[in-house]
Amino acid sequence: MTNPPRRQTASDATQTAAAAGAGVSDPLGLGSDPLALDAALRRIWATGPGWQRLAAVNHSIVGRRFMVTALVFFAIAGTLAMLIRIQLATPDSGFMEPGLYAQVFTMHGTVMMFLFAIPLFEGLAMYLLPKMLGARDMAFPRMSAYGYWCYLFGGTLLIVAMLAGAAPAGGWFMYTPLSSKPWSPGIGADVWLLGITFVEISAISAAVEITVTILILRAPGMSLDRMPVFAWYMLTVAAMMLVGFPPLILGSLLLEAERAFGLPFFDPAGGGDPLLWQHLFWLFGHPEVYIIFLPAAGALSTLIPVFAGRPLAGYRAVVAALVAMAFLSFGLWVHHMYATGLPHLSLALFSAASTLVAVPTAVQIFAWIATLAQRRPNPGPPAGPRAPAPVSAPVSVPMLHVFGFFFVFVMGGLTGVMLAIVPFDLQAHDTHFVVAHLHYVLIGGFLFPMLAAGYHWLPLITGRAHDGPAARLGFWLVFAGFNGTFFVMHVTGLMGMPRRVHAYGAESGWHWLNLLSSVSSFVMAIGFAVILIDAVMTLRFGRKAQADPWQAATLEWAVPALPPPPYTFAALPRITSRADRLEPRKIAPLLARGEGVLGLARNGWMETVGVTVAGGEPEQIVILPQQTYLPLWTALATGAVFLSLLFKIYPAAILAALVVLVLFLRWPVGEHAAADWGAMPATAGGGAMPAGEGLSLPLSSEAPVPPALWALRMLAVADGALLASLLFGGLFLALSAPGWPPPLWPALPRAPGILAALALAGAWGAARMAGRAAGRAAGRAAGRAAAPACVAALAGNLAALAACGWMIAALPPLQTHAAQAVLAAALIWLGLHALIGAVLAVNALRRLASGHVSARRRIDLDLMRLWQAGLLPAGLVVLGFPAMLRALAEAAAGAP
Amino acid sequence: MPLVGCGWTGGPLSALDPAGPQARAMAALWWTMLAAAAALFVLVMALYLWALLRPEAAARVPPRRWILWGGIFLPLPILLPLGAAALVLGEAVLRPAGTEPFRVTAEARQWHWLFSYPANPGAAESVDLLHIPAGRPVEVTLTSADVVHSFWIPRLGGKIDAIPGRETRIVLIADAPGSYGGQCAEYCGTGHSFMAFEVLAHPQEALAEALAPVPSAPVPSTAQEPAR
Amino acid sequence: MTAGARILLALTGGFGLWALVFTLVYAGHAAGCETGWGLARGPAGIAPLRLVLVALPAGGLALTLAGLRVLRRGAGLAPRLATTARLLTGAAALATGYCFWFVALLPLCSG
Ligand code: HEM
Ligand SMILES: [Cu+2]
Ligand SMILES: [Cu+2]
Numbered sequence A: 001m002t003n004p005p006r007r008q009t010a011s012d013a014t015q016t017a018a019a020a021g022a023g024v025s026d027p028l029g030l031g032s033d034p035l036a037l038d039a040a041l042r043r044i045w046a047t048g049p050g051w052q053r054l055a056a057v058n059h060s061i062v063g064r065r066f067m068v069t070a071l072v073f074f075a076i077a078g079t080l081a082m083l084i085r086i087q088l089a090t091p092d093s094g095f096m097e098p099g100l101y102a103q104v105f106t107m108h109g110t111v112m113m114f115l116f117a118i119p120l121f122e123g124l125a126m127y128l129l130p131k132m133l134g135a136r137d138m139a140f141p142r143m144s145a146y147g148y149w150c151y152l153f154g155g156t157l158l159i160v161a162m163l164a165g166a167a168p169a170g171g172w173f174m175y176t177p178l179s180s181k182p183w184s185p186g187i188g189a190d191v192w193l194l195g196i197t198f199v200e201i202s203a204i205s206a207a208v209e210i211t212v213t214i215l216i217l218r219a220p221g222m223s224l225d226r227m228p229v230f231a232w233y234m235l236t237v238a239a240m241m242l243v244g245f246p247p248l249i250l251g252s253l254l255l256e257a258e259r260a261f262g263l264p265f266f267d268p269a270g271g272g273d274p275l276l277w278q279h280l281f282w283l284f285g286h287p288e289v290y291i292i293f294l295p296a297a298g299a300l301s302t303l304i305p306v307f308a309g310r311p312l313a314g315y316r317a318v319v320a321a322l323v324a325m326a327f328l329s330f331g332l333w334v335h336h337m338y339a340t341g342l343p344h345l346s347l348a349l350f351s352a353a354s355t356l357v358a359v360p361t362a363v364q365i366f367a368w369i370a371t372l373a374q375r376r377p378n379p380g381p382p383a384g385p386r387a388p389a390p391v392s393a394p395v396s397v398p399m400l401h402v403f404g405f406f407f408v409f410v411m412g413g414l415t416g417v418m419l420a421i422v423p424f425d426l427q428a429h430d431t432h433f434v435v436a437h438l439h440y441v442l443i444g445g446f447l448f449p450m451l452a453a454g455y456h457w458l459p460l461i462t463g464r465a466h467d468g469p470a471a472r473l474g475f476w477l478v479f480a481g482f483n484g485t486f487f488v489m490h491v492t493g494l495m496g497m498p499r500r501v502h503a504y505g506a507e508s509g510w511h512w513l514n515l516l517s518s519v520s521s522f523v524m525a526i527g528f529a530v531i532l533i534d535a536v537m538t539l540r541f542g543r544k545a546q547a548d549p550w551q552a553a554t555l556e557w558a559v560p561a562l563p564p565p566p567y568t569f570a571a572l573p574r575i576t577s578r579a580d581r582l583e584p585r586k587i588a589p590l591l592a593r594g595e596g597v598l599g600l601a602r603n604g605w606m607e608t609v610g611v612t613v614a615g616g617e618p619e620q621i622v623i624l625p626q627q628t629y630l631p632l633w634t635a636l637a638t639g640a641v642f643l644s645l646l647f648k649i650y651p652a653a654i655l656a657a658l659v660v661l662v663l664f665l666r667w668p669v670g671e672h673a674a675a676d677w678g679a680m681p682a683t684a685g686g687g688a689m690p691a692g693e694g695l696s697l698p699l700s701s702e703a704p705v706p707p708a709l710w711a712l713r714m715l716a717v718a719d720g721a722l723l724a725s726l727l728f729g730g731l732f733l734a735l736s737a738p739g740w741p742p743p744l745w746p747a748l749p750r751a752p753g754i755l756a757a758l759a760l761a762g763a764w765g766a767a768r769m770a771g772r773a774a775g776r777a778a779g780r781a782a783g784r785a786a787a788p789a790c791v792a793a794l795a796g797n798l799a800a801l802a803a804c805g806w807m808i809a810a811l812p813p814l815q816t817h818a819a820q821a822v823l824a825a826a827l828i829w830l831g832l833h834a835l836i837g838a839v840l841a842v843n844a845l846r847r848l849a850s851g852h853v854s855a856r857r858r859i860d861l862d863l864m865r866l867w868q869a870g871l872l873p874a875g876l877v878v879l880g881f882p883a884m885l886r887a888l889a890e891a892a893a894g895a896p
Numbered sequence B: 001m002p003l004v005g006c007g008w009t010g011g012p013l014s015a016l017d018p019a020g021p022q023a024r025a026m027a028a029l030w031w032t033m034l035a036a037a038a039a040l041f042v043l044v045m046a047l048y049l050w051a052l053l054r055p056e057a058a059a060r061v062p063p064r065r066w067i068l069w070g071g072i073f074l075p076l077p078i079l080l081p082l083g084a085a086a087l088v089l090g091e092a093v094l095r096p097a098g099t100e101p102f103r104v105t106a107e108a109r110q111w112h113w114l115f116s117y118p119a120n121p122g123a124a125e126s127v128d129l130l131h132i133p134a135g136r137p138v139e140v141t142l143t144s145a146d147v148v149h150s151f152w153i154p155r156l157g158g159k160i161d162a163i164p165g166r167e168t169r170i171v172l173i174a175d176a177p178g179s180y181g182g183q184c185a186e187y188c189g190t191g192h193s194f195m196a197f198e199v200l201a202h203p204q205e206a207l208a209e210a211l212a213p214v215p216s217a218p219v220p221s222t223a224q225e226p227a228r
Numbered sequence C: 001m002t003a004g005a006r007i008l009l010a011l012t013g014g015f016g017l018w019a020l021v022f023t024l025v026y027a028g029h030a031a032g033c034e035t036g037w038g039l040a041r042g043p044a045g046i047a048p049l050r051l052v053l054v055a056l057p058a059g060g061l062a063l064t065l066a067g068l069r070v071l072r073r074g075a076g077l078a079p080r081l082a083t084t085a086r087l088l089t090g091a092a093a094l095a096t097g098y099c100f101w102f103v104a105l106l107p108l109c110s111g
Helices: A012-022 A034-045 A051-055 A059-088 A099-131 A143-162 A189-214 A231-262 A274-308 A315-331 A342-357 A358-373 A399-421 A422-428 A432-462 A469-494 A513-543 A585-594 A628-647 A649-665 A708-737 A750-776 A781-810 A816-847 A857-892 B021-053 B063-074 B075-093 B204-209 C003-035 C048-072 C079-104
Strands: A606-611 A618-624 A691-694 A696-697 B101-108 B112-116 B131-132 B138-145 B149-152 B158-164 B169-171 B178-184 B196-202
Touching: A012 B158, A034 B178, A059 A099, A059 A143, A059 A513, A099 A143, A099 A189, A099 A231, A099 A274, A143 A189, A143 A315, A143 A628, A189 A231, A189 A628, A189 A708, A189 B204, A231 A274, A231 A315, A231 A708, A231 A816, A274 A315, A274 A358, A274 A399, A274 A432, A274 A708, A315 A342, A315 A358, A315 C003, A315 C079, A342 A399, A342 A422, A342 A750, A342 C079, A358 A399, A358 B063, A358 B075, A399 A422, A399 A432, A399 A469, A399 A606, A399 B021, A422 A469, A422 B021, A422 B075, A432 A513, A432 A628, A469 A513, A469 B178, A618 A691, A618 A696, A649 B204, A708 A857, A708 B075, A750 A781, A750 A816, A781 A816, A781 A857, A781 B178, A816 A857, A816 B204, A857 C003, B021 B075, B063 B075, B075 C079, B101 B131, B101 B149, B101 B158, B112 B131, B112 C048, B131 B138, B131 B204, B138 B149, B138 B158, B158 B169, B196 B204, C003 C048, C048 C079
Parallel strands: B101 B138, B131 B196
Antiparallel strands: A606 A618, A691 A696, B101 B112, B138 B169, B149 B158, B149 B178, B178 B196
16 A cells, blocks of 8 residues: 555656546545545555665654654763763762763763754754645655664764774864874774764755755745744754854864874874864854754744744744844854963954843743733633643643743853853863853753653644643653752852863862762653653553644644644645644644645655745645655665775775765656656646646746755855865964974966866856757757767866866875865865766766756756856865965964 | 852862952952842743733733843843953953063973973972962963863963963962962863862062972972972 | 845845954954064054954944845835844844954954
8 A cells, every 4th residue: 555665767757747647537636535635645655664664754754763863862871971970979989980981971962962952853843844834745855864864873883882982082072182093092083073974964964955945845825924933943043054064074074084194184293283173163063052052942932822822922033033143153162262372352252242142042032921921811722622621730741841941041041141251261161160051051942942842742743642740740850950960060160170070089179069969960860761751651541632732823733633644734725824823723624625735646746835935936846756765775875984984994985985976876856857747738637737726836847946956055055164164274274373384385286277277167168058958959859959068067077076186196295284185175175076066967968868858857957057156166266275375374474 | 359269169179269369350250240140040030930920910011022121121231341341351361460470381291280480590390280479470381292281270260271282371370378279171081180280379589499499309290299 | 136035135134244244353363463464553553453353343334234224125025024134134233333342442462
């Protein structure tokens, strides 16, 4: 009854295209039997049983997997936290020796930040966004699955290394030179650098996917200003991830290159600088904290209004506040570096931005308070056959956790403002005061809101109603235990207890406070256990949830059943007002009957609507890919790349990378894109496709801007951030690292530089011509018309690649100075991008040959054109980089 | 602030028990901010609980006013003077005006501090023990021989990192002769917890004697013997 | 300009300028201190570096305020987005004042 994972060939698809008109008896699906529609849609969307689950790409399944896996990692990191607290409970503790303790706190921080917090909200966003926006799935379901596998494999790598006693031990920010080869000779640091980079693939892919989904996969009529506010939060967060993660990825790659090949990016003896690592890490690390907080705030902005029975107060102010926060959060990073001896004026800039961020935070806090204040007098049960809600307690379980959020987060925010003040931070920095602050912010600003969100959406996700005093008991234990654990750390910190110490003397005066902290941490742990047991009992024995149990006002509750079926909506609603003021209980039955857009099942297609960004006008029918093992295979091959790098078997790494490439080339959506549906007569099922409600829309393969093009645009943002970080790194070294200018300037030959510039310009021109030629040609002639230009683009990219290789070969030995190491890194970046350009050209040729390209279907050519259009200016900057570097270094050297 | 530092918050490394003008200013800043933060915390929580439990009353405040007053008019007038005070204080702490400082260099290495006194010819180097004059600014110039460390004497003032390849500087003042604890604050490897040092502040007249090499003692690794 | 691009510009233009000014002030100051450029007293006893550091935020502020004027006339956005954009641009102007006023006062480089 389910579709096994399969891939259709192009000729298959042409036949189905021709037969499609006959395939649907009632193409609009209107008036059809809801049960039949449900069955038909299930047949198309369901994931198979048994092993076929590994082929799942559905956002509900993948989102759930992300969340569950994140909770497992939370349990692991929580266990490590308990070990830390046992160690610190008494003075001169001998429970763990210092090397083991270092592994434990490093892994605790790393797992909590990278394997718990980020994936948890990614999973929640993935699960919720399509439902809230009125779409059937995320824009790139296979990317979701691929990201999940990368996350799972990368996280497992870290945990396995820890169990093998080879965990990283330099703290979660891995400062160099402690994490460099001489001082961390083991494999632990490599595990961190490569494992985290592997996991970050999933962060970047989630960010691309979330942005594109929010921008174009919304219900018809849902213009940007009608979006539920959670979508604004996630759009902002995803954009921040696109800019914030590349500096970390770059830093990790450079440090791994230093460790593996001796390229001295961070080694002052070779013109590197340990401060470069700190800048790159915190350039990521601070926005990261807001990246973690904002999704949680988005959840609060969604569920507080539900509790109040009113829309969010100050929607516009809240959106403004969160966009402001996104920008400000990139101007704070040096507040982790106040003690590195920078001029006071520099520190003051970051201090000002750090305190200012309190303002948008306060705006949101008071918007929530204002929403609560407008609460409908008695949000009791509505008319209808429904068990009376237990009104004895003044607040629901989610609202209890919201209370926890207010109490804990406000306090963490206040200590945050204190730490932003330079003279105070110079005392509190690197002490347990900071440990207290960061947990107040992370647990207050993330964990409590996420627990609230968990209880709020539990009926949706599991189909079970939740009630019970155990949840309340769990909350109070966690709340009391938390404050007992961390409040006293403010005091021990100010009394001089540095963070990351494994032991302390009894004369320090920290003894009783630490004992109190450790005892409380066990209270907190018991609280988490209660919450867990209660949740498991609910899953096993809870009564079935009824539809829309909270009387919410957003679309995720308008799904036909709890938990939602794999196709999510049988038809997509038309939105005519704010999408956070809807009445799901009225909409749900209509949609379940197929009354709405795309209330039909045809051709075995997984269809959803794409809209214009601003106005939300329906623009295209996006056909999503079937379940497939491809993401799993690709992630396994990617894992092989990282493992080979880890064990320094470089030929295997190159081989595995080629496998990844080949697998990715098999990704493009094939079936429906092999024919011009729009050009076919309506009788053959062609023309713009009927979409119900009188709408006719082109398929995305024939739309001017299909989702894939959006994805490339977003990827370009992240890629640009990566290049910018690299250029910043080079210029930073030239300006302020010791040992510059290098004793011998790397002289680059002119010829390959000119060749590369011309080749890139040529490739760009050829890519443009390819698109134009295909646009003018009729029918299958497009293939022949565009092929020469594609070949030219291929040649241009290969020439550029060769030129980069030539230049790198002309550099002095890279190990001798950071100058040539940085230039080589920039040229490698350029060469790799030329290589990808070549791959895109090959892909275009392949698709031309297989008939997937026509005047209407030009996505493969458009991707190529966009790539080259971005690569040309970036390439020119890279080619001019040596001159910039030299000018700056010489200016700095000439300083008095 | 006279009350600062007595009682149970004391201790050899307590920043709440200041013994120099900079540490005192920082502690005073802390107590002031603590008072303000406590008041703000109580205020925000009270407003929140009011809105949660007495919505009928709280609803009389229109949302616009909540957001404008709570989001803008409450924080900004606090942040602006705080920021200005921080700049003034920062200048005072980072760049104390006054007499010509006593100069010391400190080299951090896993897991010891090597102090030398280039401005005092004939002074012996000392390990994990720093001699300084009391009542006079001391400028410590830091370097590191291996990884990043951080130099911290909580009762005298803030931290400064010791970064390989760079020289960093900090100026500190001890009010009175005595012994003060120092500690490495940046994680620097397995010996980090015990990378401590002792600071002995001497009356100006006794400094020269303290700096003179002790003939019998090889360079010690623990900081005990110049008990005075 | 497409409608989407116009919205992007309206919402992020103000803080985008703030971020640009922030980067230029931070980088310019660091470059000035490291290369020794503009530290000597110039016209009216003011160091040229100082003039640059003051001119950057002043220019940014002027542009932001100009943007705010354009937005006041609606700029062809949906009304709710237009309000959001005005709030953001106004906030960006405030932030520019808040974050940079002291570049006129603090000593330029350490030492
Ligand atoms: C569940 C209860 C938790 C307890 C009892 C706990 C306890 C601790 C303690 C005692 C430290 C300090 C270790 C040291 O400096 O020696 C620490 C560090 C840290 N914790 Fe937690 N923690 C908990 C939850 C979390 C959560 C939820 C997060 C983040 C989402 C988190 C993130 C961190 C980070 C980033 C560090 C710094 C690690 C480092 O210094 O490298 N913790 N934690
Ligand atoms: Cu140290
Ligand atoms: Cu240390």
